[in-house]
Amino acid sequence: MCRLPATAAVSETTAMEVLQTDAWVEALELKAAHPDAVPIAGGTDLMVELNFDRIRPLVMLDLTRIAELTEWGPENGRLRVGAGVPYARLIAELGDRLPGLAIASRTVGSPQIRNRGTVGGNLGTSSPAGDALPPLFASDAEVELASLAGTRRIGVGQFVTGPKRNCLADDELIAAFRIAPAEGPQQFAKIGTRNAMVIAVCSLALSTWPERQAVTACIGSAGPTPIRCGEAEQFIAGVLGEHDLWRTRAPIPESALETFGELVEHAARPIDDVRGTARYRHHALGVLARRTLTWTWEAYRCA
Ligand SMILES: Cc1cc2nc3c(=O)[nH]c(=O)nc-3n(C[C@H](O)[C@H](O)[C@H](O)COP(=O)(O)OP(=O)(O)OC[C@H]3O[C@@H](n4cnc5c(N)ncnc54)[C@H](O)[C@@H]3O)c2cc1C
Numbered sequence: 346m347c348r349l350p351a352t353a354a355v356s357e358t359t360a361m362e363v364l365q366t367d368a369w370v371e372a373l374e375l376k377a378a379h380p381d382a383v384p385i386a387g388g389t390d391l392m393v394e395l396n397f398d399r400i401r402p403l404v405m406l407d408l409t410r411i412a413e414l415t416e417w418g419p420e421n422g423r424l425r426v427g428a429g430v431p432y433a434r435l436i437a438e439l440g441d442r443l444p445g446l447a448i449a450s451r452t453v454g455s456p457q458i459r460n461r462g463t464v465g466g467n468l469g470t471s472s473p474a475g476d477a478l479p480p481l482f483a484s485d486a487e488v489e490l491a492s493l494a495g496t497r498r499i500g501v502g503q504f505v506t507g508p509k510r511n512c513l514a515d516d517e518l519i520a521a522f523r524i525a526p527a528e529g530p531q532q533f534a535k536i537g538t539r540n541a542m543v544i545a546v547c548s549l550a551l552s553t554w555p556e557r558q559a560v561t562a563c564i565g566s567a568g569p570t571p572i573r574c575g576e577a578e579q580f581i582a583g584v585l586g587e588h589d590l591w592r593t594r595a596p597i598p599e600s601a602l603e604t605f606g607e608l609v610e611h612a613a614r615p616i617d618d619v620r621g622t623a624r625y626r627h628h629a630l631g632v633l634a635r636r637t638l639t640w641t642w643e644a645y646r647c648a
Contacts, residue, residue, distance in 0.1 A: 359401055367410040372518060375406055377493045380515035382406040386414075386429050387461035389454065390470045414465065414520070424526055425489070428465025428519040435464065443524060445480040445531030445550050452476055452535050455542055465519045468504065471511040474566040478505065479550035480533055482563035482571045486524040492517045508569045529553035530644035532637040535565070536629050538620065546621040547629050549609065551637040553645055558582065558591050562634065567626045568614035577608035577634065594646040602635045609634035
């Protein structure tokens with residue numbers, strides 16, 4: 346372990362200690378010994394907070410040298426992806442197995458941000474606008490939290506408890522997330538005020554699961570947390586089952602697309618803010634729902 350003097354610009358009265366290690370167990374020991382230490386991965390959220398003087402931690406814990414956090418692999422039929430795998434690698438290495446998350450990752454920031462930023466950091470921030478979160482919610486991903494006391498796994502829907510709030514304990518670090526590989530086509534669509542480098546006005550992740558004949562959907566940036574669209578999911582499962590569409594691969598009736606869109610729209614709990622009005626977000630989510638369901642269903646029909 347090495348302790349560095351403060352490297353960031355700090356006021357004369359505030360010194361900042363940066364703890365570094367390349368050993369995962371030592372990182373957990375450091376977190377236990379310094380519960381106030383703020384972990385830093387890619388720094389693409391944290392450095393903004395520091396630069397704007399919104400936070401001024403006395404201790405930071407640098408996780409960038411820990412190899413275990415940057416590994417991924419299969420585990421009991423699922424994928425275990427280290428919290429420190431950056432978006433660029435996720436897109437390049439896991440795009441075929443996690444297409445929804447890869448599409449969402451492509452919309453994050455710029456190439457520089459995607460090279461540094463991690464899903465672990467997106468989870469750590471727990472912003473309702475975090476683009477990695479809706480695909481994780483739509484796949485019922487689990488977050489793996491570690492401390493010296495051991496490891497616990499928690500559904501991502503329980504992990505995120507509110508806007509920029511989560512249930513990470515002071516002595517815990519995010520080790521990884523576990524997620525089912527795609528069974529069928531997946532999509533993610535995001536509305537912003539421009540095409541790139543933009544925080545979502547609202548977004549929608551949608552996944553198809555042909556084996557269990559289900560469609561799952563999760564709204565981003567239109568509520569205090571990402572929101573699963575349970576009613577819409579049940580409705581479309583009923584339509585696809587009733588008309589035997591999983592087997593025949595016939596088109597989804599237009600009226601069902603409309604109702605699905607309305608149910609997604611109603612599931613949202615947006616507010617008016619600088620990025621858009623609640624009314625616009627409701628409307629846009631209906632459009633995104635019809636669009637992403639049409640895209641995924643067309644891909645399923647052609648597969
Ligand atoms: C120019 C710019 C554009 C951006 N565009 C987007 C965008 O389009 N979409 C989007 O979703 N985000 C965007 N972001 C935000 C940011 O890039 C993402 O949230 C990213 O996923 C953060 O990852 P990171 O590794 O950089 O996290 P960091 O900044 O290192 O950390 C973020 C938070 O997570 C905590 N943390 C990190 N790793 C761990 C861990 N292993 N255990 C416990 N806590 C941890 C940190 O303590 C901190 O609270 C943008 C940021 C910038 C600067």
